[in-house]
Amino acid sequence: MHPTVRRCLESxxxxxxxxxxxxxxxxxxxxxxxxxxxxRFDLHLDINRLLSAEETVSFEALVERRRGGEPVAYLVGSREFYGLDFRVGPAVLIPRPETEQIVELCESWFQAEDAFVFADLGTGSGILAVTLAYLFPHARGVAVDLSPDALAVARANALEHGVADRVRFVCADFCRSLFLPGVFDLVVSNPPYVTDAEYGEVSGEVRDFEPRLALTSGQDGLGHIRRVVPRVIDMLAEGGEFLFEFGWRQGVAVEKILRQYDNELTEIAVHKDLSGHDRVAVAKKIIA
Structure with a gap:
């Protein structure tokens, strides 16, 4: 006998x-x-629907993988970010809602019709680069990641959302000097920032399935941020904006790093997320 939606869910x-x-x-x-x-809404509208044998086998296989801790986003192959669906897989981090704050801040600074050039450092699945290109149809960008597999996912997402002609993907270490000085109006980043100690305490879903390369950054979690700030200052045009995400305990340390460059950066600020935790740092390159 074929099981119903209700029975499958309960089991x-x-x-x-x-x-x-x-x-x-x-x-x-x-x-x-x-x-x-x-x-999900449709499931409850048709709770007595009968599943075919093939559907039952497929569902039970996914449940078994989920029982082993594999994240749902990897099992279904996608995750929503800022209203857009993004392909994800083991090569990239699963998008988190906290990262949407970077996009929100960009929308508060730029108009939809503005033409500007941006860089996304550590793009992963491309959520920031693709979303910015989607929201700002006259913008052009560069998305950098050290992982070729991650860039393959990002490229697929750019194609999916019709922005592949305006985002260039570069396989490189974003902490190195990669671009000519002063070419970007905006630089965004969600760099690795988990400390070695924190990584030992994360859930098995994260530790066993998401790429460590995209998560950790040394003993204090600030290694990438320290190295990238001077690179970003060089990349930015005068008046250009820099936004990046960091760990919720790192606000004071991140602001201290940025203020070491207060002869080149201004309007340095730390923004809190919806949980009231420090989450996103912003700074602007001084206009000489």
Missing amino acids: AVRVLEAAGVDSPKLSAEVLLAHVLECS
Whole structure:
């Protein structure tokens, strides 16, 4: 006998609760909606729908992988960011809602019709570069990442959202000098900032599945930030903006790093996220 949507969900939730994974009910609903190619809302509108044998096998296979801790975003192959769907996989970090604050700040500074040149350092799946190019159709950008596999994901996302002709992807270490001086109006980054100690305490879902290269940055988590700030100052045009994300305990240290360059940077500030934690730093290159 074929199981119903209700039965499948109830069974999956019990399995995932017993395994101790995060958000077992949400996980079960997202996975089943993915298999049935519908929304989570649709599941509950048709709770007595019968699954085919093929659908049942597919769903149970995903639940088993989820039981082992594999993140839902990797299982379904996508995650929403700023209203857009992005492909994700083990080569890239799963987008977090905190990173959306960078885009919000950019939207507060630039008008939709503005033409400007930006760089996204450590682009990963391309969420910042692609979203900025999507929101600002006259903007052009460069997205840098050390991982060729991550850049393949980012390129696919740029194609998906119709901005591939305005974003150039570069495989390189963004802490090195890569560009001519003064060519960018905006530089954004979500660099690695997890400390070695914090990495030892993160959940298995993160530690066992997401790429460590994109997460950690030495003993205090600030290695990439220290190295990239002078590079960004060189890259920025006069009056250009720099925004980057950092760990919620690092606000004071990040502001101290930026103020070492107060002869070249101005309007240095730290913005809090919706949880009230320090999260995004901003600075502007001084106009000589």
